Amino acid sequence: xxxxxxxSIRDLEELNGSIDETLSVEERDLSNYKIPYxxxxxxxxxxLTSRCNLNCPFCYYREQGHNAVSTLSISQLRxxxxxxxxxRLITFSLEGEALLYPWLQDALSLASGHxxxxxxxxxxxxxxxxxxxxxxxxxxxxxLILSIDxxxxxxxxxMRRGGKLSTLEKNIRGFQKRNSHIFLELYAVITDRxxxxxxxxxxxxxxxxxxxxxxxxxxxxxxxxxxxxxxxxDREITDEMLKVIDEAQKEHVQVKLAPYxxxxxxxxxxxxxxxxxxxxxIPPDRNFCDMPWSFTSILSDGRLFPCCGDFSPAxxxxxxxxxxxxxxxxxxxRKLIKHRAVPEGCLECRNCSESRx
Numbered sequence: 217x218x219x220x221x222x223x224s225i226r227d228l229e230e231l232n233g234s235i236d237e238t239l240s241v242e243e244r245d246l247s248n249y250k251i252p253y254x255x256x257x258x259x260x261x262x263x264l265t266s267r268c269n270l271n272c273p274f275c276y277y278r279e280q281g282h283n284a285v286s287t288l289s290i291s292q293l294r295x296x297x298x299x300x301x302x303x304r305l306i307t308f309s310l311e312g313e314a315l316l317y318p319w320l321q322d323a324l325s326l327a328s329g330h331x332x333x334x335x336x337x338x339x340x341x342x343x344x345x346x347x348x349x350x351x352x353x354x355x356x357x358x359x360l361i362l363s364i365d366x367x368x369x370x371x372x373x374x375m376r377r378g379g380k381l382s383t384l385e386k387n388i389r390g391f392q393k394r395n396s397h398i399f400l401e402l403y404a405v406i407t408d409r410x411x412x413x414x415x416x417x418x419x420x421x422x423x424x425x426x427x428x429x430x431x432x433x434x435x436x437x438x439x440x441x442x443x444x445x446x447x448x449x450d451r452e453i454t455d456e457m458l459k460v461i462d463e464a465q466k467e468h469v470q471v472k473l474a475p476y477x478x479x480x481x482x483x484x485x486x487x488x489x490x491x492x493x494x495x496x497x498i499p500p501d502r503n504f505c506d507m508p509w510s511f512t513s514i515l516s517d518g519r520l521f522p523c524c525g526d527f528s529p530a531x532x533x534x535x536x537x538x539x540x541x542x543x544x545x546x547x548x549x550r551k552l553i554k555h556r557a558v559p560e561g562c563l564e565c566r567n568c569s570e571s572r573x
Contacts, residue, residue: 223559224528228548235557249550251509253537255302256332261513261521262296263310264288264317270339270378273443274407274434277311286517290319290326296514297330299535306330309337309361311516316342321350328356335359337403341379343387352394361401361430362388367420368413375410388424400426403474406456407434411448415459422467429464431457432474450482457486465494472497505562508549512541522549525562 236244251258265287266277297306306327308314315338317323327334334357343351351357364384365375372381388400402421404414417429434440434447448456457471464471473483473496483498490496513521519529522545530545552559 223526225530225545225548228545228552228559231552231557231559232548235552235555239555243551243555246544246547246551249547249554250538250542253301253541256304257510258300258303258541259305259307259511260300260303260331261307261309261511262288262293262327263312263514263516263521264293264308264314264320264323266311266516267316268312268339269316269341270313270376272376274375274405274440274445276435276437276439286515287317288514288516288518290322292518293323294326295535296540297326300330300537300540303331305333305335307335307337307359309335310513310521313342314338315347324350324354324357328354331356333358335361337361337363339363339376339379340384340387343384343391345390348387348391348394352391352396352398355397357398359399359401360391361403362426363404364402364417365404365407366410366413367416368410371410371413375407385420385424388426392425399428400424401472402426402429403432404429405432405434406448406453407440408446408448408452411452411456414456415463418460418464418467418469418471421469426469428470428472429460430472430474431460432476435476450479454482454485457482458489461486461490461494461496465491470495470497505553508546508553512543512546514540520545522546526560 242248265285267285267287268275308317308323308327314320314336324334334354336351336357336359338360340362351360362384363376364372366372367381369381372384373379392400402417404410404417406414414431421427421429433453434445436447440446461471473486477483486496487498507523511523513523514532515521515529517529518532520532520540520543521527521529527545530543532539532543549559553562
């Protein structure tokens with residue numbers, strides 16, 4: 217179960233020490249796990265602000281204890297991106313609501329000069345006409361991920377406190393009238409609260425011209441349990457997802473399972489019971505996770521956050537490629553993963569095959 221960022225550099229160093237005696241001198245040396253700067257080869261997640269317009273009772277970042285609001289300044293963003301050179305993808309996600317960022321237009325302009333593709337994750341409540349105009353006028357913004365946990369208004373309101381499904385629907389319709397190049401995707405977190413309403417999402421998506429829905433599974437933490445929101449059982453997930461896939465086929469909507477989705481047995485049953493002709497997107501079972509070689513992220517307080525797992529953030533000493541993508545955190549992660557010493561914080565992710573045996 218998810219808890220408050222329990223895995224830090226210190227934890228990785230302890231795990232590192234436990235395997236060093238089995239490695240050669242060369243394999244022990246962290247400098248051997250550095251990656252070179254290659255223009256357009258890497259991706260970066262950025263939390264622009266921890267502010268949010270909703271108060272979701274299952275939010276991971278509430279569990280983290282972000283009581284003080286943090287916002288990445290434009291000067292910080294410029295320093296980070298200048299030091300990193302050219303990236304493949306920059307995604308404005310993590311923590312709060314990206315559309316609340318007061319300098320969003322400047323951030324998009326800066327990021328456009330440093331990435332081939334831009335992406336934003338949002339709850340869509342602020343996606344009004346003015347915001348739609350700003351986003352659709354950004355050529356490199358190619359993907360908008362809309363967080364939605366139910367197409368049932370009451371369930372949506374309970375999961376996305378402070379938001380209205382009708383507002384989201386209105387905003388998407390208005391956005392689609394202007395949109396010509398941005399791919400829209402719905403993303404739902406599966407919990408015991410919304411599990412029995414998920415099969416209504418494909419029809420909702422199709423009515424708005426959206427062709428992809430992604431599903432992730434809640435990893436319980438103190439904040440969600442305090443609000444009596446828990447993981448759904450594997451049996452419930454399997455049964456409901458089969459309904460979702462059936463409805464999605466009828467509506468010509470694709471279903472994608474996120475890396476944090478469900479147990480391997482659930483995924484295998486979905487694969488076996490789904491029409492092979494239907495394009496169900498399932499994360500591959502890998503021999504090891506390659507994320508630390510290609511991706512990292514930075515929170516709105518300027519600290520490095522290695523991935524979307526349970527790792528504590530770390531201070532960045534230098535805003536350069538080596539200072540960020542070859543940060544000691546990532547070097548340790550690469551070393552441990554390469555030598556099959558999988559950190560505990562990775563064990564719930566489908567990118568980690570060790571957790572799915």
